[in-house]
Amino acid sequence: MSDHAENAGNETHGGHETHHGDYVRVWKVLLVLLVVSVVGPIVASAIEHRPTALAVTLSTAFGIAVVKAYMVVKNFMHIQFTQRFVPYLVVTMLVFMFLLFAGAAPDVMKSEGRNWVKPGWIAENADYRAHHPDGSAGGAH
Amino acid sequence: MATRPVEIREGHDTPGHHEEPSFFVKYLWSTDHKVIAMQYLFTGMFMALVGGFFSYVFRMQLAWPGESVPLWGLVTPAAYNMLITNHGAIMIFWVAMPVLIAAFGNYLIPLMLGCDDMVFPKLNRLSYQIFLLSVVVLFSSFFVTGGGFGGAWTMYPPLSGEAAYNNTPAGQTIFIVAVALEFVAFLLGGINFVTTAMNSRAPGMKLYDIPMVVWMIVIASIMFMASVGPLVAGAVMLIFDQTLNTAFFDPTRGGDPILWQHLFWFFGHPEVYVVLLPAVGIVAEVITVFARKKLFAYKTVLYTAIATGVLSFTVWAHHQFIAGIDPRMANIFTVTTLLISIPIAEMMFVYIATLYGGSITFSTPMLWALSFIATFLVGGVTGIFLGASGSDIYLHDTYFVLAHFHYTFYPIAIIGTFAGFTFWFPKMFGRHLNETLGKIHFWLTIIAFNGIFLPLFVTGVLGDNRRIPNHQVYPELDNPLMNGLREVATVFLVVMLLAQFVFFYNVVVSLVRGKKAEKNPWKSNTLEWTADSPPPHGNWKELPTVYRGPYEYGVPGRSEDYWPQNVPN
Amino acid sequence: MSSARPIATTRSASGMPTGRLAVWWVIASEIVIFGGILTSYVMYRLAHDSFAEQAAHTNTWIGAFNTFVLLTSSLMAVQAHKAADSGDGAKAARFLHYTCLGGILFILVKSFEWASEIGRGYTISSSPFWSFYYTAAGLHALHVIAGVVIMFIVAAAAKQYRDLHRVELIGVYWHFVDVVWIFLFPLLYIAK
Numbered sequence: 001m002s003d004h005a006e007n008a009g010n011e012t013h014g015g016h017e018t019h020h021g022d023y024v025r026v027w028k029v030l031l032v033l034l035v036v037s038v039v040g041p042i043v044a045s046a047i048e049h050r051p052t053a054l055a056v057t058l059s060t061a062f063g064i065a066v067v068k069a070y071m072v073v074k075n076f077m078h079i080q081f082t083q084r085f086v087p088y089l090v091v092t093m094l095v096f097m098f099l100l101f102a103g104a105a106p107d108v109m110k111s112e113g114r115n116w117v118k119p120g121w122i123a124e125n126a127d128y129r130a131h132h133p134d135g136s137a138g139g140a141h
Numbered sequence: 142m143a144t145r146p147v148e149i150r151e152g153h154d155t156p157g158h159h160e161e162p163s164f165f166v167k168y169l170w171s172t173d174h175k176v177i178a179m180q181y182l183f184t185g186m187f188m189a190l191v192g193g194f195f196s197y198v199f200r201m202q203l204a205w206p207g208e209s210v211p212l213w214g215l216v217t218p219a220a221y222n223m224l225i226t227n228h229g230a231i232m233i234f235w236v237a238m239p240v241l242i243a244a245f246g247n248y249l250i251p252l253m254l255g256c257d258d259m260v261f262p263k264l265n266r267l268s269y270q271i272f273l274l275s276v277v278v279l280f281s282s283f284f285v286t287g288g289g290f291g292g293a294w295t296m297y298p299p300l301s302g303e304a305a306y307n308n309t310p311a312g313q314t315i316f317i318v319a320v321a322l323e324f325v326a327f328l329l330g331g332i333n334f335v336t337t338a339m340n341s342r343a344p345g346m347k348l349y350d351i352p353m354v355v356w357m358i359v360i361a362s363i364m365f366m367a368s369v370g371p372l373v374a375g376a377v378m379l380i381f382d383q384t385l386n387t388a389f390f391d392p393t394r395g396g397d398p399i400l401w402q403h404l405f406w407f408f409g410h411p412e413v414y415v416v417l418l419p420a421v422g423i424v425a426e427v428i429t430v431f432a433r434k435k436l437f438a439y440k441t442v443l444y445t446a447i448a449t450g451v452l453s454f455t456v457w458a459h460h461q462f463i464a465g466i467d468p469r470m471a472n473i474f475t476v477t478t479l480l481i482s483i484p485i486a487e488m489m490f491v492y493i494a495t496l497y498g499g500s501i502t503f504s505t506p507m508l509w510a511l512s513f514i515a516t517f518l519v520g521g522v523t524g525i526f527l528g529a530s531g532s533d534i535y536l537h538d539t540y541f542v543l544a545h546f547h548y549t550f551y552p553i554a555i556i557g558t559f560a561g562f563t564f565w566f567p568k569m570f571g572r573h574l575n576e577t578l579g580k581i582h583f584w585l586t587i588i589a590f591n592g593i594f595l596p597l598f599v600t601g602v603l604g605d606n607r608r609i610p611n612h613q614v615y616p617e618l619d620n621p622l623m624n625g626l627r628e629v630a631t632v633f634l635v636v637m638l639l640a641q642f643v644f645f646y647n648v649v650v651s652l653v654r655g656k657k658a659e660k661n662p663w664k665s666n667t668l669e670w671t672a673d674s675p676p677p678h679g680n681w682k683e684l685p686t687v688y689r690g691p692y693e694y695g696v697p698g699r700s701e702d703y704w705p706q707n708v709p710n
Numbered sequence: 711m712s713s714a715r716p717i718a719t720t721r722s723a724s725g726m727p728t729g730r731l732a733v734w735w736v737i738a739s740e741i742v743i744f745g746g747i748l749t750s751y752v753m754y755r756l757a758h759d760s761f762a763e764q765a766a767h768t769n770t771w772i773g774a775f776n777t778f779v780l781l782t783s784s785l786m787a788v789q790a791h792k793a794a795d796s797g798d799g800a801k802a803a804r805f806l807h808y809t810c811l812g813g814i815l816f817i818l819v820k821s822f823e824w825a826s827e828i829g830r831g832y833t834i835s836s837s838p839f840w841s842f843y844y845t846a847a848g849l850h851a852l853h854v855i856a857g858v859v860i861m862f863i864v865a866a867a868a869k870q871y872r873d874l875h876r877v878e879l880i881g882v883y884w885h886f887v888d889v890v891w892i893f894l895f896p897l898l899y900i901a902k
Contacts, residue, residue, distance in 0.1 A: 027785040061896035076885040097745035104403035106467040109757040120395035124760040258716035341718035370742025387841035
């Protein structure tokens with residue numbers, strides 16, 4: 001079917017050659033990190049001091065997720081063997097997502113205003129209901 | 142066993158031999174970029190007729206409310222909603238995108254870069270097929286119970302999320318599916334464009350030797366790719382709101398309708414520049430050829446285009462100034478919105494500087510290109526009023542907004558397309574268009590276009606609100622001045638639509654009896670003019686090599702006033 | 711078939727092979743798709759206390775097991791890439807099949823997980839948290855299924871020593887799907 005190769009030139013034309021590392025070692029580190037990210041929040045739930053507990057949860061759950069993602073991108077996807085613009089491209093896309101968050105969060109995360117309040121939010125917010133027994137919008141705030 | 146196949150391609154850099162395929166394979170199942178470009182072009186033009194017809198129906202209703210419209214009948218409020226929704230969506234998603242990006246991109250990128258096809262021809266064919274499917278899906282929505290979607294092309298929930306509000310229970314979901322399919326088609330096409338432009342340039346072609354239109358289409362494709370993602374996610378969420386009773390955008394159950402507006406306009410505003418940039422690129426090609434001058438400040442145009450692209454991701458909330466967004470954010474978005482007029486204005490000045498001192502030929506493509514600059518300036522300047530949150534609060538959702546964005550989209554989607562189409566027609570079909578008919582068509586269209594939208598600026602400032610099917614219901618909108626202006630706009634719309642028959646007549650007659658076009662009728666520099674007219678499958682017998690930039694016109698010391706990119710000296 | 715591949719595909723002016731370049735553009739466009747839904751989720755999660763209560767009903771152990779499955783399948787995918795680079799198509803195909811197995815196991819576990827949650831009354835329309843939970847994980851699961859299907863096709867070709875460069879490309883895509891899950895896991899399961 002294909003004695004002359006279909007992938008003509010796809011690997012020979014330029015491009016950095018991929019250097020293969022010790023993938024099993026990377027995988028073991030990833031598994032250790034996974035265990036930490038599961039155990040961390042469990043430990044945190046036993047901590048009385050709320051800010052500490054929150055810090056432990058966030059750093060083990062999300063800090064380690066970032067580390068794991070970085071390890072996969074670097075060691076498995078070989079981003080360092082691509083052209084320079086590829087990491088820039090990936091980072092640019094992430095920056096756009098932060099931009100979306102920054103632009104939208106002030107509106108989306110707001111649940112009450114001078115003359116309005118989100119009905120769905122009242123239902124879950126006992127504090128608010130205690131202060132506004134008639135369910136009116138929070139004009140006093 | 143562990144041997145890699147030897148990577149040798151016979152006849153490197155010469156197109157392989159091809160046997161003559163059947164009609165079906167040649168025109169409907171082809172992977173050739175030129176055929177796919179024609180498919181996109183003609184589908185887009187057909188959709189333009191559909192969208193134009195819709196605008197005729199609702200403009201007739203607005204000028205003479207309650208009277209039966211010829212070729213349609215009475216316009217009910219539900220039908221009016223369906224018509225304006227689908228007019229907007231069709232003109233942007235099924236006319237501007239396929240024609241400006243997909244058709245010109247497919248046609249020009251391989252030819253201008255000096256290669257035989259796109260890097261992924263089958264992906265290219267799949268892209269068109271998905272696009273065609275999206276057209277079919279959209280049309281099917283017109284014939285289901287309740288009719289086509291009537292919640293405006295921006296699909297704001299809760300109007301779009303609840304069938305009880307928009308009265309189009311099936312149409313609303315089918316509409317979103319059609320739009321989503323269209324996005325998939327352009328994501329596939331965009332990846333193809335970007336990869337082709339990055340990898341498949343002719344030997345010797347450096348980044349600054351790439352013709353401006355290719356740059357613009359590539360930047361537009363990247364912007365589309367980067368902006369559409371959140372809306373794809375949002376479309377999934379909205380479909381689930383409609384069909385699975387989720388509450389992503391329902392405030393009574395913990396959702397937030399403003400979120401949709403952010404997701405939509407995070408895509409929707411870059412989208413304006415996605416369609417603008419290819420048109421700007423086409424104009425650059427046309428004016429340099431017909432002014433016989435080098436493009437003034439090539440790198441400035443390129444960098445302003447990139448700056449526009451980046452800035453356009455920071456302006457989206459100016460569509461939401463009266464949607465109850467945080468006033469502090471309105472401040473920020475006002476500033477960014479006014480900032481983005483700087484790179485765009487810079488591009489327009491660069492084009493005017495290119496024209497300065499040139500030996501200008503007023504051919505039909507040149508007239509289109511010049512009118513693009515003139516009309517787009519009007520659109521851009523009126524945008525300043527709307528970008529500033531203070532004046533926008535008064536003008537929002539009036540006909541002023543409508544006239545403003547038609548003064549931007551019309552130059553982009555219609556004038557830009559005609560500039561490109563009349564310019565590359567000899568290359569595409571091997572025959573010349575009739576210049577006289579072309580100029581009649583140009584003047585009729587451009588005068589009628591201004592006649593439609595200049596009066597609407599006035600009615601908008603007088604307080605005429607968009608999306609009202611019958612103004613007689615509101616006494617303050619029902620006065621002789623405003624009614625007169627509405628009738629003027631409608632009459633000019635009919636003139637403009639009728640003028641397009643001149644164009645179609647011109648195309649048909651020229652295809653049959655037009656003057657045969659030689660390889661390079663405009664004495665242009667770029668590579669596509671070195672191929673035969675029309676180019677064969679594979680484009681060149683021997684692929685060209687590039688020695689210089691694309692705009693070397695009127696170089697002193699040369700006998701010819703042009704210097705093609707592929708000529709060694 | 712091979713005569714259909716244009717010269718354009720074989721050029722490499724950017725310094726990267728065409729396929730690898732295109733896969734990274736695919737990933738760029740996928741980042742914003744998942745980015746859009748996760749950004750929305752994070753905004754809701756931070757604004758609504760009820761999300762934490764709802765998230766407490768998810769099963770962290772199943773999520774952790776699925777993370778383990780995907781990480782391991784990623785290891786298999788990169789081993790396949792290594793084998794393909796050394797020209798051993800049969801070995802590459804074998805590793806790709808292991809990867810597929812991981813993907814299928816992931817989907818099976820997810821089905822059981824969802825079935826049990828739906829059985830306990832937590833459906834997609836229960837609350838915004840569950841809507842996001844099913845939508846984001848469902849979107850990811852679709853990518854897993856697509857990856858498995860493509861990987862079977864690539865493996866079949868690799869077995870006959872054809873298109874070995876595609877082993878790397880599907881691998882890069884698969885790792886991306888893995889990375890998405892690495893972020894979904896703490897967002898949906900751990901943040902209680």
